[in-house]
Amino acid sequence: MKKLLSILLVAVMLLSLAACGAGTKTLRISTTTSVNDSGLLGYLLPYFKEATGYEVDVQSAGTGAAIQKAMDGNADLILVHSKASEEKFVADGYGVERIPFMYNYFVIVGPKDDPAGIKDSKDATAAFAKIAASEAKFVSRGDDSGTHKAELKIWAETAPNAETDTWYINAGKGMGECLTMASEQGAYCLTDKATFLSNAKNLDLEILLAEGEDMKNTYSLIACNPEKLPDIDTEGAKAFIDWMTGDEASALIAKYGEAEYGSALFYLIEE
Numbered sequence: 347m348k349k350l351l352s353i354l355l356v357a358v359m360l361l362s363l364a365a366c367g368a369g370t371k372t373l374r375i376s377t378t379t380s381v382n383d384s385g386l387l388g389y390l391l392p393y394f395k396e397a398t399g400y401e402v403d404v405q406s407a408g409t410g411a412a413i414q415k416a417m418d419g420n421a422d423l424i425l426v427h428s429k430a431s432e433e434k435f436v437a438d439g440y441g442v443e444r445i446p447f448m449y450n451y452f453v454i455v456g457p458k459d460d461p462a463g464i465k466d467s468k469d470a471t472a473a474f475a476k477i478a479a480s481e482a483k484f485v486s487r488g489d490d491s492g493t494h495k496a497e498l499k500i501w502a503e504t505a506p507n508a509e510t511d512t513w514y515i516n517a518g519k520g521m522g523e524c525l526t527m528a529s530e531q532g533a534y535c536l537t538d539k540a541t542f543l544s545n546a547k548n549l550d551l552e553i554l555l556a557e558g559e560d561m562k563n564t565y566s567l568i569a570c571n572p573e574k575l576p577d578i579d580t581e582g583a584k585a586f587i588d589w590m591t592g593d594e595a596s597a598l599i600a601k602y603g604e605a606e607y608g609s610a611l612f613y614l615i616e617e
Contacts, residue, residue, distance in 0.1 A: 376421035408491025483533035
């Protein structure tokens with residue numbers, strides 16, 4: 347009799363756990379490191395969960411790797427910042443629609459003594475030319491991320507070769523790690539402003555060139571296409587996109603960073 351009661355009790359517990367699990371909704375987001383390293387997603391997700399009931403599994407990597415995760419069927423939507431790659435993702439049938447919704451700026455950071463003298467440069471291209479001419483150390487993401495693609499666009503045909511240009515360090519790491527490396531080696535680095543400011547207290551670097559038109563950094567949301575990628579949570583992806591582009595998230599994004607840094611770290615794209 348006791349054995350039977352024990353079996354029944356275990357069965358009831360298992361059924362209760364299964365019922366609880368059935369009510370849990372988990373959304374998979376593949377995103378770039380900058381929205382994660384800057385703290386923005388960590389700040390927003392509790393509000394999203396409260397509004398929708400969704401738990402969120404965040405996978406962050408460089409934009410190239412983040413998009414590949416989605417193409418491999420490991421995400422329901424992506425939040426990235428590389429227009430050409432985003433457009434190809436949609437054109438190839440993996441994404442439903444590219445929705446640009448916010449931006450910030452890339453900045454060039456470096457040692458306070460600015461050995462290459464880039465501080466008064468007219469734009470990022472001119473600053474990069476001075477860095478190359480002086481062979482001052484420069485840490486590149488080197489990871490096919492949105493930031494890396496932006497850096498290569500600025501270098502254009504003058505892009506250094508890490509194998510022969512010893513001052514050019516191809517890190518192959520995320521933004522936070524690259525900033526730490528640049529700080530330790532007294533090097534320059536291209537970074538999004540939000541990630542730099544959120545890590546600045548631990549770095550021996552300062553912003554030397556900021557917010558030029560050639561350094562605007564736009565972020566987009568793209569829901570994965572269930573016709574191309576089965577088992578996608580289309581309802582969850584839509585819920586996240588609707589919430590992120592709605593009034594509550596817009597107000598939260600608009601004030602993120604103001605208290606600590608005196609200005610917002612991200613800006614909304616006005617329709």
